Ligand SMILES: [Ca+2]
């Protein structure tokens with residue numbers, strides 16, 4: 001048996017860019033109050049240029065991508081394999097445990113209760129593995145020709161050196177006939193519990209799988225998943241949860257024989273390999289394609305809280321304002337940072353990308369971006385609010401930065417003044433109509449924000 005729930009949520013996280021919104025930029029009050037510290041500060045085209053450049057650099061984040069939520073990866077690659085337990089000899093009842101071939105041992109102490117214990121201990125490279133199966137003590141068990149037995153339960157423990165990592169896979173009947181192995185004409189559901197214990201952090205994945213109409217777990221094309229969930233615990237406390245759920249109402253999470261809609265939810269505190277992140281919440285609807293042909297995101301939202309007090313979120317709206325991602329059509333991706341700490345210069349930042357996900361939702365290679373709205377508010381410093389729109393002259397392919405186009409925007413400063421800018425950008429710099437406290441002028445900046453024309 002080799003049932004694999006090969007579902008990648010990676011692409012659903014594609015745009016959950018996150019990590020975004022560095023420190024530099026800042027959004028939302030109409031007019032900034034005068035901060036006594038800055039009342040005499042000068043605001044001119046040079047200052048406006050720095051604000052413009054800050055916003056522009058924020059806009060480049062449209063290319064940022066995020067890795068898949070780590071936990072759900074464990075829902076992939078689950079195997080129901082019990083191959084090592086096939087036996088070649090009959091289980092003759094004896095007093096001592098017997099070697100039934102290939103190092104597989106049988107304990108027949110409990111045949112009176114209707115079952116026998118089969119176990120196998122062996123090493124693969126640096127890991128030691130212990131397989132244990134309880135088989136029904138029946139004619140099939142005693143049959144010398146019959147390899148496959150009626151298995152009541154199966155457990156595999158895989159230990160690394162020094163028990164630094166212990167993986168346990170357990171298989172139990174989930175259809176009520178008491179057998180893990182598939183039986184012709186039966187419903188054939190098996191519950192698989194996969195546990196990884198590493199340094200006090202325990203990840204547990206539970207899956208209820210079905211063998212399909214052919215009553216064979218090995219042929220996956222008609223296999224089913226009825227339940228798939230995941231938890232992460234640290235010192236006994238659950239800190240992460242995740243689940244795949246039926247989202248098209250047929251009561252089955254995944255049916256390999258057809259396209260399915262699946263709701264994926266994931267929440268984790270102090271996620272693995274992300275030292276700056278306190279908590280992550282992710283929700284997506286995926287279309288899982290028939291015959292294990294991958295998946296496509298239908299919608300998603302993502303929120304993370306950083307350890308320094310920021311909340312970053314990513315969300316998607318289609319042209320009509322709905323959540324559904326539409327192939328080849330304009331959609332809006334919003335990245336937002338809010339609720340920052342009192343000592344954080346950044347108060348809030350919002351970036352909205354108008355983009356097109358292309359025809360292939362499983363890759364960003366055919367994505368393109370049309371325009372970018374950047375808005376930021378800062379707590380400290382001269383610049384307090386900035387808001388810009390950059391519209392690219394041509395659609396920006398994924399992985400590239402806007403090269404030329406138009407922009408407009410405004411900024412408010414801590415001395416109570418404001419500027420507005422409206423113009424164009426090119427590979428060499430920015431050119432704009434500047435309106436500020438010192439008057440209006442046509443000005444130009446290099447890409448580094450240095451004034452190249454003197455107003
Ligand atoms: Ca069963």
Ligand SMILES: [Ca+2]
Nearest residue numbers: 211212216219
């Ligand atoms: Ca099957």
Ligand SMILES: [Ca+2]
Nearest residue numbers: 246248250252
């Ligand atoms: Ca379903």
Ligand SMILES: [Ca+2]
Nearest residue numbers: 357358360363
């Ligand atoms: Ca795409």
